[in-house]
Amino acid sequence: MSLSNPLNAALVPAILFVAYRILFPSKPTAPAVPCTRYDQGEYNWAPTKHPKVAVYKDYDVHELTKSDGRGTNNILLAIARIVDGEITERTVFDVSSGANFYGPEGMYGNFAGRDASRGMAKQSFDEDMLTDLDKPLDNLKDLTAAEIDNMHGWHDHFSNKYKVVGRLV
Known part of the structure; x- marks a missing residue:
């Protein structure tokens, strides 16, 4: 592959970026919500107030x-x-x-x-x-x-x- 071709030169950074994301994926973060419960174990956040729901x-x-x-x-x-x-x-x-x-x-x-x-x-x-x-x-x-x-x-x-x-x- 020759970098003298402008199309090849433009594609190299994109290919390197995709390869980097595959090798080092970013971790999703939980929303910034004040903790009220479940701060131990698997869950690390909970809303301060749950929505009111209708009960049968x-x-x-x-x-x-x-x-x-x-x-x-x-x-x-x-x-x-x-x-x-x-x-x-x-x-x-x-x-x-x-x-x-x-x-x-x-x-x-x-x-x-x-x-x-x-x-x-x-x-x-x-x-x-x-x-x-x-x-x-x-x-x-x-x-x-x-x-x-x-x-x-x-x-x-x-x-x-x-x-x-x-x-x-």
Whole structure:
């Protein structure tokens, strides 16, 4: 190989750099985060505060209403599934990422922190679609087959779009 050729002369430094990196790779460094735990052993850093995560759990109506987007960033709502005329579950979804729709100012805002089953089944945003908090959960017995199918469609939509965080009991 002749260095008198300009192309060869230009490639020599690049080849030497690549060879150096192969022979002496740089070691990745951990981010500069204050240590709180795990400073012994394999882990040498941990964040000072872990992010808040939703935990799957059972909710009652009063606990669910605390997650209506007012005073908290969490927005939850529940939708039921009915099989053979019986409610099999009331799934609680975290719809916080859809705050424009389900937040206090959103068009579905009245469903936030509540059981939205009847309203979703009937495609109605009226306040009378919501069960009074001091009454038993709506048994949804008067829904038609088409309304139940509509509610299941919403349940499936929410299952594919939002996190399931629990069930309403």
